[in-house]
Amino acid sequence: MFSRPSLIARGIAAATLATVAGAASPALSGAGDKAFFEQVSGQWKGPGEIVAGKYKGTKFTCDLTGEAADGTAGIKLDGHCRVGVFKQPMSAVITQAGKSYTGRFLDGADGKGLDIVSGNVAKDKVVVGINRKKLNGAMIARLQDPSTLNITISVKVEDTMVPVIGVRLSRELDNIAVGSIKK
Template sequence: MYLRILPMIAVALGATSAMAPEVSAAPRDKAFFQSVAGSWKGPGEIVAGKYKGTKFSCNLTGEPTPNGETGIKLDGTCRVGVFKQPMSAVITEAGKGYKGQFLDGADGKGLDIISGAVNGDKVVVGINRAQLNGAMVASLRGTNTMNITISVKVEDQMIPVIGLTLDRDLDSIAVGSID
């Protein structure tokens, strides 16, 4: 079951509502998503449940959404041992929150993003698949490190199940020279 939760990692880029008026939130949210665009890589671990202790690593690339909406499009892979899982996600603004999906959404093998908000250097999104409800929190630590926690709701309590720390892949940034 927890390996099915791995697609949530792809968002890396999150279940409270913003307190600022919607008009001023849009530029701030767009700036956040632009700041997390780029290549990221790093280790993670399943911290609860049947697969507790399983370690994995991810390589993800975030880009602006294709139609220029506030949000992000992610693609990449996460590896558990010799197994490699493709990761993809799209998060876009929907009214005062966010919507989207991991992989092919809850109707397929993924998850739906059903809500979300940006608050400073953190994004929180609500996630859903059938009876599974939870949240993913991605927090920037400076400009080159992002911590991600994915929690699921068990009865009336949110239980963290996945933790991940991504570092900006500075080797993949194109550099030029002055002639």
């Protein structure tokens, strides 16, 4: 059995995948997918909460950096999430594989992480299938605006998808110049 911090960290990790996860849809594959990953590249921070299950009500914060893949649609994510005094490193790699994507969070389902097994990228949203042994689920990440990414992780319970984690990430805007200069 996994410890509470380990289970919480795994759930948080699944949520953070949304900043990097994706898969092709026939209408938007290729350049559209690559553009989405470029949009979600960069520095993201924000709070999240486990909204269902044994650890319902557990709050956490994440600090993540995404970098678009070179030459193909995809992204690499590094950073951490914190639950109280527990800090969990986060990493993910997503790469295009034909008309879909493959990837892993941490060391994948064979280790302590998750596998990305399917997905779809639309203009401002990505939906991916996630898997770990008997756990099947989905992650939806919607770019609300250029500086806000909303993420929902759901797991399949019998024939129903049940939301279990919600995250709201924001970009660091301090380093972005705004306004104009007048003489």
